[in-house]
Amino acid sequence: MDYRFADTMKHFQSSAVREILKLTQGKSVISFAGGLPAEELFPAAAIREAFNRIFEQGNSALQYGLTEGFLPLREALCARMARKNMRVTPRDMLVTTGSQQAIDLLAKVYLDPGDTVLVQEPTYLAALQVFQSHGAKVISVAGDPNGMDPEQLEAKIAEHRPKMVYVSPTFSNPTGYVWSLERRQALLDSCRRNNVLILEDDPYGELQYGSDETYPSIFSLDQHPESSAVVYTSTFSKIAAPGLRTGWVIGDPTIIRSMAQAKQAADLQSSTMDQQALYYLLRDFDLDGHIALIRANYEERMRLMVSLLEGLGRSDLRWNEPKGGMFLWLELPETLHAEHLLPLAVEKGVAFVPGSSFYAERPKHNTIRLNFTHSDRETMITGMERFAAALEEISVRV
Amino acid sequence: MDYRFADTMKHFQSSAVREILKLTQGKSVISFAGGLPAEELFPAAAIREAFNRIFEQGNSALQYGLTEGFLPLREALCARMARKNMRVTPRDMLVTTGSQQAIDLLAKVYLDPGDTVLVQEPTYLAALQVFQSHGAKVISVAGDPNGMDPEQLEAKIAEHRPKMVYVSPTFSNPTGYVWSLERRQALLDSCRRNNVLILEDDPYGELQYGSDETYPSIFSLDQHPESSAVVYTSTFSKIAAPGLRTGWVIGDPTIIRSMAQAKQAADLQSSTMDQQALYYLLRDFDLDGHIALIRANYEERMRLMVSLLEGLGRSDLRWNEPKGGMFLWLELPETLHAEHLLPLAVEKGVAFVPGSSFYAERPKHNTIRLNFTHSDRETMITGMERFAAALEEISVRV
Numbered sequence: 096m097d098y099r100f101a102d103t104m105k106h107f108q109s110s111a112v113r114e115i116l117k118l119t120q121g122k123s124v125i126s127f128a129g130g131l132p133a134e135e136l137f138p139a140a141a142i143r144e145a146f147n148r149i150f151e152q153g154n155s156a157l158q159y160g161l162t163e164g165f166l167p168l169r170e171a172l173c174a175r176m177a178r179k180n181m182r183v184t185p186r187d188m189l190v191t192t193g194s195q196q197a198i199d200l201l202a203k204v205y206l207d208p209g210d211t212v213l214v215q216e217p218t219y220l221a222a223l224q225v226f227q228s229h230g231a232k233v234i235s236v237a238g239d240p241n242g243m244d245p246e247q248l249e250a251k252i253a254e255h256r257p258k259m260v261y262v263s264p265t266f267s268n269p270t271g272y273v274w275s276l277e278r279r280q281a282l283l284d285s286c287r288r289n290n291v292l293i294l295e296d297d298p299y300g301e302l303q304y305g306s307d308e309t310y311p312s313i314f315s316l317d318q319h320p321e322s323s324a325v326v327y328t329s330t331f332s333k334i335a336a337p338g339l340r341t342g343w344v345i346g347d348p349t350i351i352r353s354m355a356q357a358k359q360a361a362d363l364q365s366s367t368m369d370q371q372a373l374y375y376l377l378r379d380f381d382l383d384g385h386i387a388l389i390r391a392n393y394e395e396r397m398r399l400m401v402s403l404l405e406g407l408g409r410s411d412l413r414w415n416e417p418k419g420g421m422f423l424w425l426e427l428p429e430t431l432h433a434e435h436l437l438p439l440a441v442e443k444g445v446a447f448v449p450g451s452s453f454y455a456e457r458p459k460h461n462t463i464r465l466n467f468t469h470s471d472r473e474t475m476i477t478g479m480e481r482f483a484a485a486l487e488e489i490s491v492r493v
Numbered sequence: 494m495d496y497r498f499a500d501t502m503k504h505f506q507s508s509a510v511r512e513i514l515k516l517t518q519g520k521s522v523i524s525f526a527g528g529l530p531a532e533e534l535f536p537a538a539a540i541r542e543a544f545n546r547i548f549e550q551g552n553s554a555l556q557y558g559l560t561e562g563f564l565p566l567r568e569a570l571c572a573r574m575a576r577k578n579m580r581v582t583p584r585d586m587l588v589t590t591g592s593q594q595a596i597d598l599l600a601k602v603y604l605d606p607g608d609t610v611l612v613q614e615p616t617y618l619a620a621l622q623v624f625q626s627h628g629a630k631v632i633s634v635a636g637d638p639n640g641m642d643p644e645q646l647e648a649k650i651a652e653h654r655p656k657m658v659y660v661s662p663t664f665s666n667p668t669g670y671v672w673s674l675e676r677r678q679a680l681l682d683s684c685r686r687n688n689v690l691i692l693e694d695d696p697y698g699e700l701q702y703g704s705d706e707t708y709p710s711i712f713s714l715d716q717h718p719e720s721s722a723v724v725y726t727s728t729f730s731k732i733a734a735p736g737l738r739t740g741w742v743i744g745d746p747t748i749i750r751s752m753a754q755a756k757q758a759a760d761l762q763s764s765t766m767d768q769q770a771l772y773y774l775l776r777d778f779d780l781d782g783h784i785a786l787i788r789a790n791y792e793e794r795m796r797l798m799v800s801l802l803e804g805l806g807r808s809d810l811r812w813n814e815p816k817g818g819m820f821l822w823l824e825l826p827e828t829l830h831a832e833h834l835l836p837l838a839v840e841k842g843v844a845f846v847p848g849s850s851f852y853a854e855r856p857k858h859n860t861i862r863l864n865f866t867h868s869d870r871e872t873m874i875t876g877m878e879r880f881a882a883a884l885e886e887i888s889v890r891v
Binding site: 096097098099100101102103104129131132134135137139142143146147150153154155156157158159160191192193195196199203204205206207208210221224225228258287290292319322323324332336337338339340347349350353356357359360361362363364365366367368369372 | 498499500502529530533535541544552553554555556558591594601604605619622623685688690717721736737745747748755757764765766
């Protein structure tokens, strides 16, 4: 057979993270690469209880369910959303197999090949993969730690006439940056004026460290519930457990209905078991108390990583102290390529993701994404020692 | 906002089954419409035990897993496949969110808009939706209860140069037909000769009634494991429980790798919980004994439906006595439209799917798909009485 794959497959980039995992296979490598939450913090006992509740409901709990998602779960999520000034009903919501599926379904119903999507620079790798897999043209908009530059956004909208802007304004992947209220409002105003749909991806919003400042979602700033400019997605992966593979997406009911049709063709529905378990978890477990615990723990890990970076005593490195999320963004001297540092680091027993993976255009090769949520104290200390050794070695070579 | 949906959304048909469910909402309607397995036969106690095993493994069971699927589950499935002469290794297999996702992922990696797919006439509705959603042209090949007509297949391949043929040769949805060995071999030969990929969808293969005859999969007939002309998919939905949303797909590793890349963008991975539960179910539970029990029970239901149809004493109806699967295919007199019968039937308290939904071209409006697996004895008797009354009424009117 001479297989004849679709043209769109040529747009697929292999995930840098997966390639790194291959490099590390069979070796004892400490990983700052993945975006994994800390296993030891999963509320396993409560999740087990939640599954027990399911089996008490009888066999119908194991039957096919609605494509739109388990109704009691959607109702409970609507109540959670309302606390953040996102006022929606179950018909404005679709339960998805992680928020990744929400990105894919919206791309499917909204993008034709050749359509343009604007993204932050840098941005979430697997979102880039989705847009490319649908044949879309992806254009970057530069910004700073406060968010996208509003003038450049206007200019790129005028130049490229995009159908959609994809943003992750709260503790974003890979940088950990959080947008100011002004930048959120500016994006919303621009997009409304130009009829550009906003996809707001918010997997990390609950993982806030330090201040009590609140960061309203762009969805909540939009006062047009029936013709919303924003489609908003979030997930249980970071606040409960990723193995339950459950996210949700809210937006105008025409868009949600269309995404539900696409989901019907894609997989009929997400796991009935996981959806029901999460409903009982929301009902019977103090998820907010649990989130407070995760926050405190992750903040400690983040501060440790920052202090270890400081301890390197290198004035040629720059990094942020993230106000939330799972990642720290590190800039090496411009002469150093993170891709060249990586094999050296893996040799010494530590892995990270070169920042270049997160750019749709013009990658900055001297950047690195470091995950701080998956390593305990001792592992992080050892990992950073190895990282420092690799950095010393490559600095001498250059 | 003036939403600008993708052109492909225009190809989406709303599912007839869903429209019927809307009709029946809030009413006490007996449904022969859905393709639901019998809840009372789900091995709930064994599934509960399987979930308990997961929680004994510790928290890592709740972490992100491989896109390709939980390795021990793939290994166990390979062993099951080998019993049916399908010799594959885990790298030839991808675990999916039901076999529906396997169809969608293969369409995604293999079909460009405008490409042609050949299908049986009639065929699985949600597969038609997938192909249409990817902008493919879908062409029907006629056949008879023994399978696709080989001459017409050759002619349509010559005329339309398809990239793919989609078939469900064993107890197919909607007809319940099973292909002869000769027809299976003829399809394989034609497709190999013409470099056309076969997607073999086998959700019902284990649900065999009556005879001990074996129906080898087309995949097993193909003696080229490294350059297979066949991609084969099946599911746990009909032999364990659909709420676990787990299927699998096997094929040449280049194709499987490509589908795994597409899955990474689509949803990263399927539910870790469900995959692990099914692994423990395969390991600790007598699934084959359970399948034997389902078979016996469903065969009884099928024979009851057949005898009730016979009891109507109408010489103008034709139906098959399926050798397996979940459906019976009924033909009304050509003057009667099943779409016109449906609202009348729903009024009397019974629902079914008009057969026209299952045609890519030239629908036969006098056909009906009846599900016999979801109704118990009493329900089926009452449902068939109502069906008969609706049929009487419309026959008088015509």
